[in-house]
Amino acid sequence: MAEEQPPSPPRREIVTGVPRGVNRRPPAHTPARSEISEQTTLGATYVRALMRSQLRAGLGALGALALLVGTLPVVFSLPRSASGPLVWVAIGLVVYPVMWLIARWYVTRAERNEADFTGLVMDPAEAPISLHRPG
Template sequence: MPAEQPTARRPRRETVTGVPRSARRPPRPPGHAPARSEISEQTSLGHTYVRSLMRSQLRAALSALATLALVVGTLPLLFALPQALDSTAPSPAPFVWAALGVGVHPVMWLVAHWYVRRAERNERDFTGLLEGRLEGR
């Protein structure tokens, strides 16, 4: 019979439950109601905070939509331009397919990437406002 080898002992797992003292936030001054409670209690100030976030998100969405509409909406005009200027010009079909297949997708990706980054920044700023970190901005 083969000799049994001792199994390697794994280190004991430890659970850390406390927050280091350096990571704790200083206590808020008395009489200072945090923005989070304003929102949860549905006060007019809390309503203003939420409307501000919604307005900034809407502004970013409308900017992205306007950019896409401008870029993609003007493509039919660009495709019809050679035929309008010169009736003997060749068909723009290869150019149309190249522009739609290769040119539009990177623009859409860039606009979408910008929008996501902007929306995340708006939410991060809003969360910072709720936690009282935007005082220095």
Template sequence: MSAEPQPVRRPRRETVTGVPRAGRRPPGHTPARSEISEQTTLGHTYVRALMRSQLRAALYALGTLALLVGSLPLLFALPAAAAPHGPGLSPEPFVWAALGFGVYPVMWLVAHGYVRRAERNERDFTGLVEGR
């Protein structure tokens, strides 16, 4: 009598499905969008937080621009006071080159950084409101 090995039976696989995650909300939780549209205290807090973050981004950009561009008169005064002016030597070409070619890229970079930060703030706020 030879004993043949019995095949191992695997349990049948089942797929369990449920309500999609986007449709689930904790009980008793109202969406932030309705809080904002109904002008509740929580909605007011959400909007104030967005406004505060946008103001912070604007003040940071303004401070950076004021620091970089506002210090140019001091920078221009240093070579004029330190360098002896001989025939044909004048700081005006340097001043015009710095104003013409140096300021605009700095302003563009600060503005670009501000716009990216403001869009990120709005995207985060939208994600908060929509529950993403």
């Protein structure tokens, strides 16, 4: 009598693909980047949009600064007895910290505008990791 062999386990199938973590080769060009480098109408629109957003941020910061500095003559026009210490408080404790906040807002806004533009132009595989929160 022939001895029966135990049934063999089912054959395993191995599926292969691109390993995780390996960067895929980026496309030869990104449409937005080529539009800008070829100086087409669409590329000019992209650059104009960046310049417009940067101008808007700059004018906003300038307007806030003008409003801040424009109120100083009102403080200085108060009667001498009441405005003596108030002038120093206004200049030393109010104006400079507010100017710093305006400058900080402008720099943050300008960096965010540039990051948005870079995200539009670059391929997602090449895009640098953003340290800014979205919004």
